[in-house]
Amino acid sequence: MQVFKLCLKILKKNIRSLLIYIVLFLGISTIMASSASTEQNTDFSFTKSKARLAIISEESTPLTAGLQQELAKIAHLVALPDEIEALQDALYFRTVSYILRIPKGFSEKIMRGQPVKLHKTVIPNSYSNAYLDLSIDQYLNSARLYVEQIEDLSQEELVQFLQKDLAVETAVEIKTNDRQAAKQTYSQYFFNYLSYSLLSILILGLSALLLVFNNQDLQKRNACAPLSTANVNRQFVLAVLVFTVLTWLVMALLCLVFALKDGFTVNILYLLLNSFIFALCAASISYLIGTLVKSPNAIPAISNVVTLGLSFISGVFVPMELLGKQVLKFASFTPTYWYVTANNRLASLTKFNYTNLQPVFTSMLIQLGFALAFFAVALVLGKNRRLQ
Amino acid sequence: MSLHIFGNRLKCLLRDKENVFWTMLFPILLAVFFNLALSNVNAGESFQAIKLAVVNNSSFHNDQALQTALDAAAAGEQKLFELTLTSQEQAEQLLTEQKVSAYLLVDEEPVLVVSKTGIRESIIKSFLDSYLQTTAAVNTILQNNPNNPALLFQSAGERQNYLAEVTGSAADPNNILIFFYSLIAMSCFYGGFWGMREVTDIQADISALAARINISPQHKLKAFLSSLTASYLIHFSELILLLLFLRYVLQIDFGAKSGYVVLTTALGSLAGIAYGAFISALVKKSENMKVAILIGTTMFGSFLAGMMIQDIKYLVSQKFPLLAYVNPINLLTDAFYSLYYYDTFSRYFLNITILGGMTIAFCLGTYVIVRRRKYASL
Amino acid sequence: MIVSVKNLVKRYDDLLAIDHLNLTVHDGEVFGLLGPNGSGKTTAINCILALLEYDKGEIEIFGRPMKPEAYDIKRHIGVVMQNVAVYNELTVEENINYFCGLYVADKKLRQELVREAIEFVGLQEFTKYYPKKLSGGLLRRLNIACGIAHKPKLIILDEPTVAVDPQSRNKILEGILELNQQGATIIYTTHYMEEVEQICSRIMIIDKGRSIAVGTKDELKAMITLGEKITVESQRITAAQLSALRRLPNIVSAEYKNRLLVIKSSKGSNNLETVLEFIKQEKIQFGKIYSELPTLNDVFLEITGKQLRD
Numbered sequence A: 001m002q003v004f005k006l007c008l009k010i011l012k013k014n015i016r017s018l019l020i021y022i023v024l025f026l027g028i029s030t031i032m033a034s035s036a037s038t039e040q041n042t043d044f045s046f047t048k049s050k051a052r053l054a055i056i057s058e059e060s061t062p063l064t065a066g067l068q069q070e071l072a073k074i075a076h077l078v079a080l081p082d083e084i085e086a087l088q089d090a091l092y093f094r095t096v097s098y099i100l101r102i103p104k105g106f107s108e109k110i111m112r113g114q115p116v117k118l119h120k121t122v123i124p125n126s127y128s129n130a131y132l133d134l135s136i137d138q139y140l141n142s143a144r145l146y147v148e149q150i151e152d153l154s155q156e157e158l159v160q161f162l163q164k165d166l167a168v169e170t171a172v173e174i175k176t177n178d179r180q181a182a183k184q185t186y187s188q189y190f191f192n193y194l195s196y197s198l199l200s201i202l203i204l205g206l207s208a209l210l211l212v213f214n215n216q217d218l219q220k221r222n223a224c225a226p227l228s229t230a231n232v233n234r235q236f237v238l239a240v241l242v243f244t245v246l247t248w249l250v251m252a253l254l255c256l257v258f259a260l261k262d263g264f265t266v267n268i269l270y271l272l273l274n275s276f277i278f279a280l281c282a283a284s285i286s287y288l289i290g291t292l293v294k295s296p297n298a299i300p301a302i303s304n305v306v307t308l309g310l311s312f313i314s315g316v317f318v319p320m321e322l323l324g325k326q327v328l329k330f331a332s333f334t335p336t337y338w339y340v341t342a343n344n345r346l347a348s349l350t351k352f353n354y355t356n357l358q359p360v361f362t363s364m365l366i367q368l369g370f371a372l373a374f375f376a377v378a379l380v381l382g383k384n385r386r387l388q
Numbered sequence B: 001m002s003l004h005i006f007g008n009r010l011k012c013l014l015r016d017k018e019n020v021f022w023t024m025l026f027p028i029l030l031a032v033f034f035n036l037a038l039s040n041v042n043a044g045e046s047f048q049a050i051k052l053a054v055v056n057n058s059s060f061h062n063d064q065a066l067q068t069a070l071d072a073a074a075a076g077e078q079k080l081f082e083l084t085l086t087s088q089e090q091a092e093q094l095l096t097e098q099k100v101s102a103y104l105l106v107d108e109e110p111v112l113v114v115s116k117t118g119i120r121e122s123i124i125k126s127f128l129d130s131y132l133q134t135t136a137a138v139n140t141i142l143q144n145n146p147n148n149p150a151l152l153f154q155s156a157g158e159r160q161n162y163l164a165e166v167t168g169s170a171a172d173p174n175n176i177l178i179f180f181y182s183l184i185a186m187s188c189f190y191g192g193f194w195g196m197r198e199v200t201d202i203q204a205d206i207s208a209l210a211a212r213i214n215i216s217p218q219h220k221l222k223a224f225l226s227s228l229t230a231s232y233l234i235h236f237s238e239l240i241l242l243l244l245f246l247r248y249v250l251q252i253d254f255g256a257k258s259g260y261v262v263l264t265t266a267l268g269s270l271a272g273i274a275y276g277a278f279i280s281a282l283v284k285k286s287e288n289m290k291v292a293i294l295i296g297t298t299m300f301g302s303f304l305a306g307m308m309i310q311d312i313k314y315l316v317s318q319k320f321p322l323l324a325y326v327n328p329i330n331l332l333t334d335a336f337y338s339l340y341y342y343d344t345f346s347r348y349f350l351n352i353t354i355l356g357g358m359t360i361a362f363c364l365g366t367y368v369i370v371r372r373r374k375y376a377s378l
Numbered sequence C: 001m002i003v004s005v006k007n008l009v010k011r012y013d014d015l016l017a018i019d020h021l022n023l024t025v026h027d028g029e030v031f032g033l034l035g036p037n038g039s040g041k042t043t044a045i046n047c048i049l050a051l052l053e054y055d056k057g058e059i060e061i062f063g064r065p066m067k068p069e070a071y072d073i074k075r076h077i078g079v080v081m082q083n084v085a086v087y088n089e090l091t092v093e094e095n096i097n098y099f100c101g102l103y104v105a106d107k108k109l110r111q112e113l114v115r116e117a118i119e120f121v122g123l124q125e126f127t128k129y130y131p132k133k134l135s136g137g138l139l140r141r142l143n144i145a146c147g148i149a150h151k152p153k154l155i156i157l158d159e160p161t162v163a164v165d166p167q168s169r170n171k172i173l174e175g176i177l178e179l180n181q182q183g184a185t186i187i188y189t190t191h192y193m194e195e196v197e198q199i200c201s202r203i204m205i206i207d208k209g210r211s212i213a214v215g216t217k218d219e220l221k222a223m224i225t226l227g228e229k230i231t232v233e234s235q236r237i238t239a240a241q242l243s244a245l246r247r248l249p250n251i252v253s254a255e256y257k258n259r260l261l262v263i264k265s266s267k268g269s270n271n272l273e274t275v276l277e278f279i280k281q282e283k284i285q286f287g288k289i290y291s292e293l294p295t296l297n298d299v300f301l302e303i304t305g306k307q308l309r310d
Helices: A002-013 A015-043 A062-074 A084-092 A106-111 A127-149 A155-165 A178-213 A216-224 A229-260 A266-292 A296-313 A325-331 A335-347 A354-387 B003-015 B017-043 B058-062 B064-073 B088-096 B119-142 B149-157 B175-190 B192-200 B208-214 B220-249 B258-282 B287-304 B310-319 B321-326 B328-341 B346-370 C041-048 C092-101 C107-121 C136-148 C166-181 C193-199 C217-223 C239-247 C271-282 C296-304
Strands: A051-057 A075-077 A098-102 A118-122 A171-174 B050-055 B081-086 B102-107 B109-114 B163-165 C003-012 C015-025 C030-034 C056-061 C077-080 C154-158 C185-190 C202-207 C210-215 C226-233 C251-257 C260-266 C289-292
Touching (some): A002 A178, A002 A229, A015 B287, A051 A062, A051 A127, A062 A106, A084 A098, A098 A127, A106 A155, A118 A127, A127 B119, A127 B163, A178 A266, A178 A296, A178 A335, A178 B287, A229 A266, A266 A296, A266 A335, A266 A354, A296 A325, A296 A335, A296 B017, A296 B192, A296 B287, A325 A335, A325 B017, B003 B017, B003 B220, B017 B175, B017 B220, B050 B088, B058 B064, B064 B081, B064 B119, B081 B088, B088 B109, B102 B119, B175 B192, B175 B258, B175 B310, B175 B328, B192 B220, B192 B287, B208 B220, B258 B328, B258 B346, B287 B328, B310 B321, B310 B328, B321 B328, C015 C210, C041 C056, C041 C185, C092 C107, C092 C136, C107 C136, C107 C166, C136 C154, C154 C166, C166 C193, C185 C193, C202 C217, C210 C217, C239 C251, C260 C271, C271 C289
Parallel strands (some): A051 A098, A171 B109, B050 B081, B050 B102, C030 C185, C154 C185
Antiparallel strands (some): C003 C015, C003 C056, C226 C289
């Protein structure tokens, strides 16, 4: 077990830098998961999203007041001076995500049924903004119907009618209990981000070990020892596994601390299993990179490309729903994609029968396949390199 | 400046091909990945129709208006929904198996049944809300002597658009750009590795090569600066390549002030190298430790600047504004963005001034440590 | 006077690495600094070169105080460090040219110097090689060439022959003498006493950071009482015979161990004769008998009570 012991010694010697990576990436995943899950809770209409809205009204009429009142129910109204720089800054720093300008003569045109437009300046791609768009259009379309159909309608009357109509809302039933759903969203995000963290830590941590080991002179010396290559490799892989499992344990424990606060669910167990399989996969990717790369200077760059690249196209940072079909097809050739797919499915699962779990198991098997494939390639390439 | 040292250093650095290859390629590769992931977000294209089950009971059968509305939303090229009419048990089954995002049960009032709250579920609900609110308006009107009830239903089905988007400044706010700008900023700070290498090669207590330079009749700082210039030249060239790639291959819009973009990149590269040099001079621990600190701070800085998830950037600037101003990667990202976004230069200059100040501080810090020409131990 | 060190003290925390060291090197000398591993040779050299901070002492080179920024002094020093320090990314020729260029700005002159240095260390066939392709001995030679290409007045070599094959070692030693003949003053540190005896005109022996003896090799040997060491291989020596031996004139000590009788005598002639006579007289059977003159190791042994090489 000399090789194994040596590996552990090298890892132990680098324990401080490894700890930096662990703390850093754990921190990142935790912050991301908390921010994403709170956003999830507030940004969508179920819990009444609150976009930050500034209304610049060039006139003051009962109708504009009514509209403002209505919008105040679904958005945080932020008062801003009507100055270009102030408005630009507000959008720049996201103190508001939506600026609505009501032009002069707007109410009168509405009351006459004439076409008129409100001006909006927005941060693009925001769901809460889309929700505001819908509400404003709904308000004014309903107003249009009243103006068309009812004679001599005053603005005050119109506003009253609209207020009543717009109070109507679809009843929603969430099949799992609410608390659990919210928490699982948190776990889902946390575990998705975990793929980024795990991969980063393993690549950066293991490369330190592999660079020592792949030193040509050392390899020669090892080759001269009365140990078979297979034996050396076995011990080495064992060390890599120990490191992988320890890293995963630290990460998983932290997740448990967060998750168990809200009570334990079976989902967590499956999520943990999935992350463990991914950790194996990440270890074998790291092993491959460590075998291929000769220059230690290149490691940070490579690690960066692999971890961020996979995360972006596989739905870790940008939700899968927002990715194009082609991108997803491409991503399905990476293990991260299957990891995230399994996570997303697991997060909302309430019944754990075989039919429901089968796709999850398929994803896990594919990840294991990736792990074996990367490992085999690393072994072959490593051997070729030694013989050169 | 010693041309002799500069030239030889340049030769040395360029001959480490693996290093040059990866440092040049990694931001470009990442840009490609970003572009893949984000192209869809920006264009909003190829929206996948949301799968919705509807319980096919008598109440639904009787609600003609709802059927019409749903059918309209489930037709055409850009359809919003993919509908499945089915029994309640079946719908329940579909939902638990996640074959549909939600199902709709009409029972006096329509009820939307979901298993979680997400983007798709929200879209369905917004659609239904809008339908119900229009229905409420129609009902109210019918009770209040309408002029032309025959026209009412048709009119209710037509929706007019009352909003026009206007630009608040030189360019539209663009979320996607933040990703690319923070990528450039991160690449600038990966220049830290070049700076780190320079310090390693000039500090006699770290490398034998450095000892050799220390005993030569070359002024140490002059030698250091000459050698650093070589690193800077390579790193800056790599960044220019990245900018060209972003601009001409990925068609990223940098706004009208392209000269300033290059200038900002030049400063960013310098800031990154100075930062790496400073860390390397400051941390007396092992090489691995320095790398860990450099990667750690750079990645955390990029994270806070919104490279992975943009909302983090605004969370920081709203809740911890000071942190936003001391994070050089955020400053650099903001500098690029304000060039794109603002008509005026005031915000740009603010960012650049702080970043410049930090760069000078890194340089001075490095100078104070590297200046020592005798070591306590070798 | 080329180098003068007065009262040099250097501490590493609790460890006293250099303990009030005084040292002078004269023009044209090959000055040997001899001491076991860890005796403070390299530390002393690094202090002389103003690479290391020291706690006390004065160091002058060419009659001027040595400081990190004393560039006009540094210009005339060539150093060959213990560790090979060359750029792996530069070829043999480029490496020498680079380091030479730190001293000599004139390109033409430098070209000539680089060529001479390559010839001097015999690397003509390897000029386009990268250091990684060179064997250990050749790498050492490159390391030396990088240090001396600019033809310095003072050359400091810190154990340049460690881990070098005998052939390369001889070449290096001959080269050092040649440099000396061309007018360079040499400081040479090593823990091989044979090398010192072979090339050094003056030697300082140091141990635990202290100078324990300085002089030419004959002067050093004259410092000790030992004049001759006579070894007799014999099957049997009685205790009475041993004490009788010890009582003979000029004999300092006599030990019998592992069938070897080692007799040390102080200076004087006819010591061997006296011993031979005694053996005849006592009818002691013996296989071999031989006599040795003292080495620097004996000098070291007598002063410190331990071997130079453990």
